Amino acid sequence: MTTVETTTTRPAEGTAPGAAPHRTPKLPLSRLVLVELRKLADTRAGLWLLIVIGLAAVATTLILLFAAPDDEKTFENFFTFALLPSGVLLPVLGILSMTAEWTQRTALTTFALVPQRGRVVAAKLAAAVLISILAVVPAFAFGAAGNLAAGGPWSITWQLVVQCVVLQVVWVLMGSAFGALLLNTPLAIVLFFALPMVWTILGETIRGLRTAASWLDMNVTTIPLTESAGGLTSGQWGRFLVSAAVWVLLPLVLGTVRVLRREVA
Amino acid sequence: MITVEHLSKRYGAHPAVDDVSFTCAPGTVTGFLGPNGAGKSTTMRMITGLTPPTGGTATVDGVPYQRLGNPGRRVGVLLDASAQHAGRTGREVLTLAAMTMGLDRRRVDESLERVGLNRTAAKRRVRAYSLGMRQRLGLAHAMLGDPGILILDEPANGLDPEGIFWMRGLLREFADRGGTVLLSSHLLREVEAVADRLVVIGAGKIVAQGDKAELLAASGIVVKALDMAALDLMLQRIGLTGARTTDGGVVVQSDAETIGRAAADAGLVLLELRPAGGGGLEQMFLTLTAGDSVQESVR
Numbered sequence: 001m002t003t004v005e006t007t008t009t010r011p012a013e014g015t016a017p018g019a020a021p022h023r024t025p026k027l028p029l030s031r032l033v034l035v036e037l038r039k040l041a042d043t044r045a046g047l048w049l050l051i052v053i054g055l056a057a058v059a060t061t062l063i064l065l066f067a068a069p070d071d072e073k074t075f076e077n078f079f080t081f082a083l084l085p086s087g088v089l090l091p092v093l094g095i096l097s098m099t100a101e102w103t104q105r106t107a108l109t110t111f112a113l114v115p116q117r118g119r120v121v122a123a124k125l126a127a128a129v130l131i132s133i134l135a136v137v138p139a140f141a142f143g144a145a146g147n148l149a150a151g152g153p154w155s156i157t158w159q160l161v162v163q164c165v166v167l168q169v170v171w172v173l174m175g176s177a178f179g180a181l182l183l184n185t186p187l188a189i190v191l192f193f194a195l196p197m198v199w200t201i202l203g204e205t206i207r208g209l210r211t212a213a214s215w216l217d218m219n220v221t222t223i224p225l226t227e228s229a230g231g232l233t234s235g236q237w238g239r240f241l242v243s244a245a246v247w248v249l250l251p252l253v254l255g256t257v258r259v260l261r262r263e264v265a
Numbered sequence: 266m267i268t269v270e271h272l273s274k275r276y277g278a279h280p281a282v283d284d285v286s287f288t289c290a291p292g293t294v295t296g297f298l299g300p301n302g303a304g305k306s307t308t309m310r311m312i313t314g315l316t317p318p319t320g321g322t323a324t325v326d327g328v329p330y331q332r333l334g335n336p337g338r339r340v341g342v343l344l345d346a347s348a349q350h351a352g353r354t355g356r357e358v359l360t361l362a363a364m365t366m367g368l369d370r371r372r373v374d375e376s377l378e379r380v381g382l383n384r385t386a387a388k389r390r391v392r393a394y395s396l397g398m399r400q401r402l403g404l405a406h407a408m409l410g411d412p413g414i415l416i417l418d419e420p421a422n423g424l425d426p427e428g429i430f431w432m433r434g435l436l437r438e439f440a441d442r443g444g445t446v447l448l449s450s451h452l453l454r455e456v457e458a459v460a461d462r463l464v465v466i467g468a469g470k471i472v473a474q475g476d477k478a479e480l481l482a483a484s485g486i487v488v489k490a491l492d493m494a495a496l497d498l499m500l501q502r503i504g505l506t507g508a509r510t511t512d513g514g515v516v517v518q519s520d521a522e523t524i525g526r527a528a529a530d531a532g533l534v535l536l537e538l539r540p541a542g543g544g545g546l547e548q549m550f551l552t553l554t555a556g557d558s559v560q561e562s563v564r
Contacts, residue, residue: 026335031365042353042357104352107348113336265310
């Protein structure tokens with residue numbers, strides 16, 4: 001083991017510590033966003049999650065290409081299907097971004113460098129939103145490649161593309177919100193997947209909950225976003241936004257308050 | 266310059282830090298001493314804005330830490346070397362910090378070299394680092410932004426004797442160039458060699474502070490007599506109390522002449538009568554901080 005060398009290399013003589021400018025301007029948010037984006041991929045967990053999402057998107061294209069009936073081989077289907085892996089797995093990256101600071105205790109150095117915790121949270125959310133929008137690009141490419149091979153129709157509406165992007169962003173924000181609220185990786189991941197599922201099952205089996213579920217069950221209210229090529233009706237948007245307020249906005253607000261207040265140790 | 270004024274932190278009814286005040290001036294190394302759980306880390310977390318104080322204030326160069334703008338360029342902080350993402354490489358940890366502070370990436374390599382982490386070590390994930398290597402990485406992290414102030418919590422933990430010697434040199438040189446260092450430890454010997462000033466904390470309260478030389482001088486004298494019971498009686502008679510040392514002597518806060526005369530009057534045979542020196546400070550450190558501290562360290 002010779003990994004540690006005890007050399008006595010010293011910095012250039014005569015430079016006083018704190019030669020840095022006396023007034024140090026506040027860190028620009030854009031820089032913090034770049035740092036948070038980098039943090040999403042610079043650990044083994046984050047990098048592999050991104051690789052798995054990419055591989056899964058390729059797999060969806062291949063499945064559709066070789067296993068689906070010919071009339072389903074359309075660009076629209078290839079595209080929406082290729083977005084499925086990132087829609088499911090990118091929220092986990094959002095969760096990790098929030099929880100790892102506390103489970104890996106990096107909050108100690110992160111908040112020592114950026115004491116305004118609200119800015120760190122904002123940067124994390126911005127990074128999560130950016131990566132979820134970026135994920136649409138490879139899905140578009142894989143979809144196009146698949147459809148090219150299948151020779152299917154190319155028609156797709158701009159409404160559908162926008163709705164797919166919105167959905168990606170909302171899922172990732174929901175992951176970030178659960179992460180911030182629970183600050184515990186396994187708990188946040190399990191609850192992120194299990195709670196909506198339980199709620200869907202309850203909504204389907206209990207008659208009295210059916211109306212509530214049609215407004216508050218994300219698994220139900222998000223269906224039109226991937227299926228309505230002609231755009232959502234105002235009623236569908238209303239139901240989607242109400243459910244997102246409960247499942248995304250509420251935990252996000254509570255989680256942010258928790259991150260701002262929690263003592264770092 | 267670090268200024269701490271009447272800083273307090275309570276957890277429920279339990280005072281973790283109780284009315285602590287001290288200053289650290291440029292060009293000095295301040296040793297922050299106390300047993301585990303005495304409130305050293307809590308105080309340091311309050312200075313760096315990570316823990317909100319219940320009372321009092323702490324400022325860095327006259328400004329609360331939260332308002333420093335780009336604190337990494339002003340204060341180097343190492344509070345826990347183990348608090349790093351196990352899955353990041355050493356170089357990545359520093360690269361993220363350099364990006365955050367807006368520094369040239371070349372600083373990362375310079376900084377790694379300064380703490381003696383070679384290329385192989387820098388490429389490995391922190392998970393594979395020994396505690397000593399994590400401390401070195403933490404020091405590199407703290408010094409990356411070329412700050413004028415260093416706040417280091419137990420930086421010698423896990424370093425081998427050679428590493429401790431190296432770190433002393435690094436901190437001494439940093440202070441001699443005009444830097445300010447606040448360095449905590451639960452071992453007196455560890456900071457004695459490098460500190461100019463000492464702040465001793467026990468059970469959340471400051472029990473002694475001042476120049477190291479003054480504290481050493483004021484640490485009393487060691488007295489040993491043939492008949493220790495008679496010596497205790499004599500000390501009681503002249504209104505002094507002594508603290509037992511491990512080797513059977515007694516440390517008394519008095520001067521040699523007073524004790525010598527009293528012993529002669531009482532007809533006692535003295536075997537030792539000498540300034541306590543560093544050993545006396547250690548004795549004081551032990552007696553002043555004994556008691557509640559153990560119970561707190563397991564809290």
